Amino acid sequence: MPNKENRKCHNPLLIQSITTDKFNEIFDGVVLAYDVDIPSKDAKILPGIHPYFGVRLKAKLLLFSPKPNMLIEGKVVKLAQESIHIVVLGFSSAIITDEEIRGEFKYKIKHGEGVFVSRSHKRHVIKVGTMIRFLVKSLDEEILHISGSLNPPHTGNILWLDKNLEDASPSSRSTKKRRENGESREMQEHDTVDGGVFSLDNSHQIKKSKKRKISEES
Amino acid sequence: MLLVQGDSDSYDQLIGVLHHKERLAPDEVALLVTSLKALSGAVSCIDMVHHKSLLSSIFGMSLWNYGPDVMDALLELILSLAASSGNYLDCSLDMLVSNFMPPYSFLDLLKQPRGLTRKDQVLSRVHSTLKDIADLVPLAPSRLVPIVIQRMPNVFTKEPLIMIYVENMLRLEGGAIRELVGNMMLVALMDRLVDLDVEIAWEEVLQDDCSKGIFEMELEDMEEPADDVENDGGELHRGSLSRKSLGGNLIAEKLDSLMVLTFEHLESCEAGGRLIEVFETLVLSFQTTVLNAFKSKFAQFVMFYACALDPENCGVRFARMLADFFVCSTFPPLNRMSAVAYLASYLSRGKFLTASFVANILERLVVWCLEYCKIHDGDINPKAHRVFYSGCQAIMYVLCFRMRSMMNVPHLRSQLLLLPLETILKHPLSPLKVCLPSIVEEFLRQAKAARLFTVSETFIFSDLLESELSRAFGGIERLDMFFPFDPCLLKKCDRFTFLAFRLHNFFRNANLL
Numbered sequence: 001m002p003n004k005e006n007r008k009c010h011n012p013l014l015i016q017s018i019t020t021d022k023f024n025e026i027f028d029g030v031v032l033a034y035d036v037d038i039p040s041k042d043a044k045i046l047p048g049i050h051p052y053f054g055v056r057l058k059a060k061l062l063l064f065s066p067k068p069n070m071l072i073e074g075k076v077v078k079l080a081q082e083s084i085h086i087v088v089l090g091f092s093s094a095i096i097t098d099e100e101i102r103g104e105f106k107y108k109i110k111h112g113e114g115v116f117v118s119r120s121h122k123r124h125v126i127k128v129g130t131m132i133r134f135l136v137k138s139l140d141e142e143i144l145h146i147s148g149s150l151n152p153p154h155t156g157n158i159l160w161l162d163k164n165l166e167d168a169s170p171s172s173r174s175t176k177k178r179r180e181n182g183e184s185r186e187m188q189e190h191d192t193v194d195g196g197v198f199s200l201d202n203s204h205q206i207k208k209s210k211k212r213k214i215s216e217e218s
Numbered sequence: 219m220l221l222v223q224g225d226s227d228s229y230d231q232l233i234g235v236l237h238h239k240e241r242l243a244p245d246e247v248a249l250l251v252t253s254l255k256a257l258s259g260a261v262s263c264i265d266m267v268h269h270k271s272l273l274s275s276i277f278g279m280s281l282w283n284y285g286p287d288v289m290d291a292l293l294e295l296i297l298s299l300a301a302s303s304g305n306y307l308d309c310s311l312d313m314l315v316s317n318f319m320p321p322y323s324f325l326d327l328l329k330q331p332r333g334l335t336r337k338d339q340v341l342s343r344v345h346s347t348l349k350d351i352a353d354l355v356p357l358a359p360s361r362l363v364p365i366v367i368q369r370m371p372n373v374f375t376k377e378p379l380i381m382i383y384v385e386n387m388l389r390l391e392g393g394a395i396r397e398l399v400g401n402m403m404l405v406a407l408m409d410r411l412v413d414l415d416v417e418i419a420w421e422e423v424l425q426d427d428c429s430k431g432i433f434e435m436e437l438e439d440m441e442e443p444a445d446d447v448e449n450d451g452g453e454l455h456r457g458s459l460s461r462k463s464l465g466g467n468l469i470a471e472k473l474d475s476l477m478v479l480t481f482e483h484l485e486s487c488e489a490g491g492r493l494i495e496v497f498e499t500l501v502l503s504f505q506t507t508v509l510n511a512f513k514s515k516f517a518q519f520v521m522f523y524a525c526a527l528d529p530e531n532c533g534v535r536f537a538r539m540l541a542d543f544f545v546c547s548t549f550p551p552l553n554r555m556s557a558v559a560y561l562a563s564y565l566s567r568g569k570f571l572t573a574s575f576v577a578n579i580l581e582r583l584v585v586w587c588l589e590y591c592k593i594h595d596g597d598i599n600p601k602a603h604r605v606f607y608s609g610c611q612a613i614m615y616v617l618c619f620r621m622r623s624m625m626n627v628p629h630l631r632s633q634l635l636l637l638p639l640e641t642i643l644k645h646p647l648s649p650l651k652v653c654l655p656s657i658v659e660e661f662l663r664q665a666k667a668a669r670l671f672t673v674s675e676t677f678i679f680s681d682l683l684e685s686e687l688s689r690a691f692g693g694i695e696r697l698d699m700f701f702p703f704d705p706c707l708l709k710k711c712d713r714f715t716f717l718a719f720r721l722h723n724f725f726r727n728a729n730l731l
Contacts, residue, residue, distance in 0.1 A: 077353060077354055078301070078353075078354055080259075081259070082259050082260070082261070082262065082298075083261075083262065083298075083301075083302070085301050085354045087354070087356060090356060091356045091357060092356070092357075093301065093354055093355040093356060093357070095301060095302055095303070097262040097302075098262070099262070140303070140304035142304055143304045143307055143355065143357050143358075143361065144357055145303065145304045145307070145355065147303075
């Protein structure tokens with residue numbers, strides 16, 4: 001489960017259900033955090049069988065929305081010759097099968113545990129606990145399970161890549177610039193949260209009914 | 219080894235190997251283990267559509283039929299499948315949950331040491347695999363919960379199967395993934411207890427003989443010195459009672475056994491220092507399930523036992539919750555009446571509650587009743603003022619049990635004497651006329667003897683248990699006659715709760731409290 005301390009919640013009244021770790025169809029992603037601004041306390045009465053109040057609000061959402069061909073980062077939790085299992089952000093799981101691990105990596109047993117070592121760079125090692133960067137092939141939205149790949153050249157152990165690929169292509173290098181499509185990447189200092197690819201959407205205006213919030217909260 | 223297309227002979231052979239479960243010879247075991255291990259390595263090659271029969275064979279295997287080698291190999295395969303794709307996660311979890319219970323044919327074996335060994339081998343592996351899956355797929359526990367709940371045996375399943383399933387649920391509650399699934403396990407269990415409870419007819423529980431008053435048996439109880447009574451069986455220590463026994467009622471026996479399982483689990487929670495957090499879930503479940511059903515017969519003893527295990531925290535919390543419920547005007551009247559009936563019975567029966575705590579809660583009830591009297595200056599009306607009458611009855615009922623001990627403690631005596639009982643009980647609303655006559659009579663008798671309260675008019679009840687007026691305020695649900703913590707008729711449960719009082723009293727005496 002994601003680290004709840006990471007969330008900046010200024011308004012405790014907002015629905016808990018937005019931030020359970022489920023893929024939200026409306027926002028096309030998992031809402032990790034939100035920052036809400038209620039510009040006006042004027043409410044509108046919405047017609048219907050049960051009376052609802054509608055309050056306008058603006059929110060900044062931090063969304064987890066991996067798409068095919070995006071690069072993503074996670075921690076290796078299990079490693080075998082046939083597959084590497086990764087956990088992303090503490091709540092999403094990923095698997096990279098042996099066909100998706102490029103030939104550069106060779107499976108070895110070192111000190112009793114399985115590792116993948118690069119044939120060309122002996123220091124480039126992937127084992128349990130390593131943070132790796134990999135490509136998203138597909139996402140199972142229901143259980144947030146990613147099918148990944150280590151085929152592209154600039155994937156692998158993040159620490160090694162960052163140290164050794166100064167001339168890396170823009171798609172894998174972290175930038176502090178926010179791009180037009182809102183993509184950015186943060187390096188998290190926190191122990192328990194892994195890095196990931198985020199998309200920040202500033203311009204969502206949501207009309208939510210307060211009553212529904214309260215009933216859904218209970 | 220696995221073939222994706224063509225050579226269906228080998229494929230069928232493989233499936234055949236998986237199906238072979240009766241008395242495997244060592245080489246057959248080896249073949250099975252090898253096949254399973256090979257499959258684990260080739261999980262990415264398994265196709266959901268093309269290998270449907272293979273998959274259904276795998277997911278249909280019961281760990282109970284095999285030895286540890288095969289179990290380990292099979293579970294390794296299940297783990298690989300679960301972590302490989304969303305398609306197999308639910309099936310894998312489902313397979314593990316269905317292994318909570320042995321095949322029907324295994325039931326007799328469970329009573330033998332061999333069967334118990336097998337049970338331990340299976341269940342320890344099932345639960346560690348569930349944990350392993352949760353490590354690889356963090357969302358798995360949230361998928362697990364609905365599967366466990368859906369697969370719960372219904373109330374008509376054989377007792378040993380229900381027991382073993384609930385054992386597993388409790389194991390999840392206390393196990394490695396308890397933070398993610400524990401609450402729901404408890405809630406589902408309480409729901410099931412209430413389901414069983416509801417299946418037992420009230421006729422089997424209530425006494426035919428209404429001429430025996432509510433307090434007759436209790437007075438026998440109260441006069442016995444605390445340490446004299448021997449725990450020689452569930453029914454005998456209660457003196458001679460014309461109490462119906464529920465022997466032979468299968469549902470009651472199942473409920474009895476399940477509640478004992480729950481009690482034992484509560485004990486382990488208490489030993490692990492977790493009882494308070496577990497209790498919060500129980501309180502919530504009680505409010506939504508038991509309180510809403512108005513009249514539970516036995517399920518409430520789960521709360522009672524938890525309170526007995528930790529009187530200062532759980533015991534206090536439970537009483538306060540019930541009192542809060544009663545005084546809150548936004549709750550429906552029936553629920554409030556039900557809450558105060560639970561409260562009154564609890565305060566009376568919970569010997570682990572201190573007299574001063576009981577006095578404080580009583581005072582809360584009195585204050586509420588007094589407020590009510592001030593606002594309403596009407597006449598007798600059982601229906602309209604039923605919440606008020608239930609409150610008055612609760613106060614009188616508790617005092618019937620506790621008055622004597624309270625009057626012996628100086629500061630409690632003064633607290634009692636200061637209570638505006640006269641104002642309430644002699645008010646035009648006339649609770650003395652409306653409340654259950656047997657309670658009113660006993661209260662007046664004791665109150666007179668203690669010089670707490672006297673009435674000028676004599677209330678002649680002629681040993682009536684109930685009256686038209688009490689029936690009127692009690693309503694169809696007869697909440698005027700609801701004493702939920704009267705000694706439990708479930709034999710095994712009763713031994714637990716009975717022992718809890720006595721032990722508590724013993725320790726209290728030992729500490730010279």
